[in-house]
Amino acid sequence: MAKLYVQTTQPTDLNKNTEWFMYPGVWTTYILILFFSWLLVLSVFGCTPGMAWTIINLSHFIITYQFFHWKKGTPFAEDQGIYNALTWWEQMDNGKQLTKNRKFLTVVPVVLYLIASHTTDYQQPMLLLNTLAVIVLVVAKFPNMHKVRIFGING
Amino acid sequence: MVRLPYTTALTTLFSYGLLFVFGQLRDQFRKILDLFKSSSLKEKGYAPICLGLEDFYTRRLYLRIQDCFSRPISSAPDAWFDVVERQSNDGNKTLYRTGKSTRCLNLGSYNYLGFASADEYCTPRVINSLKKYSPSTCSVRVDGGTTKLHEELEDLIAKYVGQPAAVCFGMGYVTNSAIIPVLIGKGGLIISDSLNHSSIINGARGSGATVRVFQHNTPSHLEEVLREQISEGQPRTHRPWKKIIVIVEGIYSMEGELCKLPEIVAVCKKYKAYTYLDEAHSIGAIGKSGRGLCELLGVNPTDIDIMMGTFTKSFGSCGGYIAASKEIIEYLMYTCPAHLYATSMSPPAVEQVISAIKVVLGEDGSNRGAIKLLQIRENSNFFRSELQKMGFEVLGDNDSPVMPIMLYNPAKIPSFSRECLENNVAIVTVAFPATPLLLARARICISASHTRVDLIKALEVISRVGEDVGIKYFPVEPMKPQLQPQPQVENIPGFQH
Numbered sequence: 114m115a116k117l118y119v120q121t122t123q124p125t126d127l128n129k130n131t132e133w134f135m136y137p138g139v140w141t142t143y144i145l146i147l148f149f150s151w152l153l154v155l156s157v158f159g160c161t162p163g164m165a166w167t168i169i170n171l172s173h174f175i176i177t178y179q180f181f182h183w184k185k186g187t188p189f190a191e192d193q194g195i196y197n198a199l200t201w202w203e204q205m206d207n208g209k210q211l212t213k214n215r216k217f218l219t220v221v222p223v224v225l226y227l228i229a230s231h232t233t234d235y236q237q238p239m240l241l242l243n244t245l246a247v248i249v250l251v252v253a254k255f256p257n258m259h260k261v262r263i264f265g266i267n268g
Numbered sequence: 269m270v271r272l273p274y275t276t277a278l279t280t281l282f283s284y285g286l287l288f289v290f291g292q293l294r295d296q297f298r299k300i301l302d303l304f305k306s307s308s309l310k311e312k313g314y315a316p317i318c319l320g321l322e323d324f325y326t327r328r329l330y331l332r333i334q335d336c337f338s339r340p341i342s343s344a345p346d347a348w349f350d351v352v353e354r355q356s357n358d359g360n361k362t363l364y365r366t367g368k369s370t371r372c373l374n375l376g377s378y379n380y381l382g383f384a385s386a387d388e389y390c391t392p393r394v395i396n397s398l399k400k401y402s403p404s405t406c407s408v409r410v411d412g413g414t415t416k417l418h419e420e421l422e423d424l425i426a427k428y429v430g431q432p433a434a435v436c437f438g439m440g441y442v443t444n445s446a447i448i449p450v451l452i453g454k455g456g457l458i459i460s461d462s463l464n465h466s467s468i469i470n471g472a473r474g475s476g477a478t479v480r481v482f483q484h485n486t487p488s489h490l491e492e493v494l495r496e497q498i499s500e501g502q503p504r505t506h507r508p509w510k511k512i513i514v515i516v517e518g519i520y521s522m523e524g525e526l527c528k529l530p531e532i533v534a535v536c537k538k539y540k541a542y543t544y545l546d547e548a549h550s551i552g553a554i555g556k557s558g559r560g561l562c563e564l565l566g567v568n569p570t571d572i573d574i575m576m577g578t579f580t581k582s583f584g585s586c587g588g589y590i591a592a593s594k595e596i597i598e599y600l601m602y603t604c605p606a607h608l609y610a611t612s613m614s615p616p617a618v619e620q621v622i623s624a625i626k627v628v629l630g631e632d633g634s635n636r637g638a639i640k641l642l643q644i645r646e647n648s649n650f651f652r653s654e655l656q657k658m659g660f661e662v663l664g665d666n667d668s669p670v671m672p673i674m675l676y677n678p679a680k681i682p683s684f685s686r687e688c689l690e691n692n693v694a695i696v697t698v699a700f701p702a703t704p705l706l707l708a709r710a711r712i713c714i715s716a717s718h719t720r721v722d723l724i725k726a727l728e729v730i731s732r733v734g735e736d737v738g739i740k741y742f743p744v745e746p747m748k749p750q751l752q753p754q755p756q757v758e759n760i761p762g763f764q765h
Contacts, residue, residue, distance in 0.1 A: 138277030
């Protein structure tokens with residue numbers, strides 16, 4: 114198979130915590146990880162495809178909420194803590210709202226929700242959990258929620 | 269501009285994701301296991317030294333491949349040197365020296381002109397100055413630390429670089445981080461290349477001026493940023509900027525690329541911004557007589573407002589210098605903290621630089637300087653073209669002695685490094701955060717003291733190891749019939765620089 118090459122220039126983002134998201138192949142890797150973990154869950158638990166998508170949706174919710182909207186700061190000490198009050202989502206793209214990356218990351222939970230609720234035929238306990246997950250994730254990504262801490266939680 | 273196969277980008281991101289997941293899992297288990305262990309300091313009410321998450325990268329990623337970095341050496345960093353062996357009993361968390369050392373080919377030291385080991389002209393003079401002036405002046409420059417040697421060096425370096433005056437400091441990193449805050453302050457604007465060295469970033473942050481970044485080596489983007497910033501003025505007050513300085517480097521040490529100096533100087537002159545050129549890697553290594561990037565690209569040195577350089581790379585010493593107009597140097601001498609409060613350069617180090625410059629200029633009576641400059645240029649071009657023919661992705665321009673070979677995947681960093689060391693070739697690998705996350709690389713620095721035989725051996729080893737590790741991302745050029753190896757360039761009669 115002929116090798117497809119991509120060209121990249123170094124992005125001018127000084128924050129090394131979020132700079133890796135601007136390279137080619139990130140969106141594809143994200144989607145592929147979700148797809149392969151669905152296959153993994155199906156083969157390990159042997160449940161219906163709908164249950165597997167629900168499990169993926171909920172674990173995606175927990176993991177992305179924890180790392181994008183809860184954990185603050187950066188995993189290395191070189192920037193001397195200037196981002197220690199910002200979550201990863203707030204650091205993305207230097208705080209600029211509604212960039213392509215942000216729009217992509219907002220669409221992914223919605224698409225997962227649609228797939229999960231469709232494959233479970235909109236049955237009750239799963240539908241409620243999926244809906245809660247997608248509402249929390251999408252609201253957390255609104256531009257108006259930039260640097261907002263509700264009731265001072267995680268401030 | 270790097271080109272990488274798409275599948276490599278996907279697998280690199282996936283590998284980093286996997287490493288991250290495993291690191292988080294280990295952290296969770298560590299937290300659980302530590303619940304039962306009590307720490308006496310915590311009970312006394314002391315806060316932890318670092319937040320658990322800010323050294324995550326060091327603990328979970330860097331320490332796993334710690335044996336590839338900070339390798340101790342036990343001889344002078346010449347073309348061949350002794351690397352001390354280390355072993356670990358606890359999965360690379362701690363390393364201890366076994367006491368043995370292996371003789372390896374040195375492809376990592378910044379030894380561009382070969383002055384890193386004993387030199388027949390420089391070393392006797394350095395030893396004489398050591399006996400006469402002692403290892404340290406034990407004083408700051410303004411008190412009692414300026415010797416005749418320091419003045420001679422400043423005159424010599426100013427003449428060498430092509431500026432009216434110069435001042436030298438004891439450490440290269442400090443030169444940048446202490447000078448930039450003196451030159452510009454709050455209300456000024458610093459526009460620096462996106463891949464500038466951390467000493468420049470440090471100096472820019474410490475100055476208090478607003479810092480903006482332009483895309484690496486792209487004069488058109490620099491012009492865009494300049495126009496935007498000049499029209500907007502200072503943040504919030506929108507008053508005009510007090511001063512604008514554009515900071516670029518001669519050779520970027522992680523890319524091996526030369527700066528597009530003529531275009532950038534033209535843009536700066538058009539918008540009346542000052543230029544600051546950091547020639548740490550290019551002074552002494554490029555240009556017909558080693559005078560750096562200005563000579564190579566035909567830029568008049570007086571067009572650049574401030575030229576900075578270090579003595580560590582090409583001259584085999586330690587320290588840095590700033591060369592600029594007489595007024596600027598006088599101003600720096602009475603305001604710069606590195607001049608007023610830091611110990612002056614060690615006199616033997618000063619003598620080493622003076623002798624090295626004399627050798628390069630041919631003032632020692634031989635043509636060794638010209639041969640060294642020719643050798644490094646030929647070695648770099650030969651090595652780079654051979655590596656590219658083998659299918660490696662090598663960055664950097666022709667004539668530049670720094671050549672990074674792209675590795676990308678995090679697992680290839682330790683495997684390439686360790687395999688090369690097994691074959692007695694010592695290579696420096698660089699990963700995040702010195703380079704962007706996806707673009708890990710192995711950086712090779714060619715020296716004038718590498719012979720053609722050394723380079724051919726290095727090429728064989730790198731080709732074999734690269735094949736096994738899988739970093740030949742580009743198609744391989746077919747082998748052409750080889751000529752006999754060229755004889756070494758000896759004293760050719762009539763050769764003058």
